[in-house]
Amino acid sequence: DIQMTQSPSSLSASVGDRVTITCRASQDITTDLGWYQQKPGKAPQRLIYAASTLQSGVPSRFSGSGSGTEFTLTISSLQPADFASYYCLQHNNYPWTFGQGTTVEFK
Amino acid sequence: QVQLVQSGAEVKKPGASVKLSCKTSGYRFISYYIMWVRQAPGQGLEWMGRVNPSDGGTIYAQQFQGRLTMTSDTSTSTVYMELSGLSPEDTAVFYCASFSSHFWDLWGLGTMVTVSS
Numbered sequence: 356d357i358q359m360t361q362s363p364s365s366l367s368a369s370v371g372d373r374v375t376i377t378c379r380a381s382q383d384i385t386t387d388l389g390w391y392q393q394k395p396g397k398a399p400q401r402l403i404y405a406a407s408t409l410q411s412g413v414p415s416r417f418s419g420s421g422s423g424t425e426f427t428l429t430i431s432s433l434q435p436a437d438f439a440s441y442y443c444l445q446h447n448n449y450p451w452t453f454g455q456g457t458t459v460e461f462k
Numbered sequence: 463q464v465q466l467v468q469s470g471a472e473v474k475k476p477g478a479s480v481k482l483s484c485k486t487s488g489y490r491f492i493s494y495y496i497m498w499v500r501q502a503p504g505q506g507l508e509w510m511g512r513v514n515p516s517d518g519g520t521i522y523a524q525q526f527q528g529r530l531t532m533t534s535d536t537s538t539s540t541v542y543m544e545l546s547g548l549s550p551e552d553t554a555v556f557y558c559a560s561f562s563s564h565f566w567d568l569w570g571l572g573t574m575v576t577v578s579s
Contacts (some may be wrong), residue, residue: 356524374473387563389567391507391525393507398557398559398569398570398571399499399507399557399559399569400567400569401567404562404563404564404565404567405534405563408565410567415475440506441507442507442508444509446561446563448521449521450509450511450521450524451497451509451512452509452520453499453506453507453508453509454506455506456506456507
């Protein structure tokens with residue numbers, strides 16, 4: 356199975372901060388990776404697909420980069436609506452696997 | 463309306479089975495895989511498996527092999543997920559999601575399953 360190591364597990368930040376979350380795959384997954392945001396009590400929703408393509412309707416402050424084994428989700432200027440949990444999901448190889456998640460908290 | 467409507471909350475005894483439904487609408491049912499994701503209270507997302515509605519083909523995560531069954535019904539555009547041999551560790555919210563590797567992403571609201579004696 357492909358392991359997705361996501362870091363950090365949590366972070367504290369302020370509105371306006373630049374935030375970076377990383378996922379590392381245990382083997383090459385090309386760009387078969389999505390980033391998801393989940394707010395408490397809600398279903399996840401995808402922000403980024405194919406590692407770097409913004410899902411329709413997602414604010415441009417979100418961006419994704421990487422390929423192979425190293426991937427990054429960046430929020431360029433954190434907004435109040437962005438305090439949530441974030442997960443990566445690889446779908447290159449079965450079983451698909453999520454990262455452990457990153458909770459972005461208010462500093 | 464494009465949506466996934468999941469069945470209601472369930473309470474089960476240890477050892478029982480649960481069968482959840484995920485009814486799709488507003489798009490071509492056979493176009494996209496449906497995956498199921500488990501989330502235990504306060505925990506992260508866990509991929510359980512996926513079903514291909516066009517041919518019923520399934521892939522399950524190893525940890526659920528032998529007690530997980532996913533099926534699809536093209537006549538009602540509904541996917542089902544049955545999990546047997548429930549234990550308290552299966553207490554979780556279960557999500558279905560219609561998946562494509564590009565642009566398409568649609569999730570149900572989730573179904574809470576509580577396993578308790």
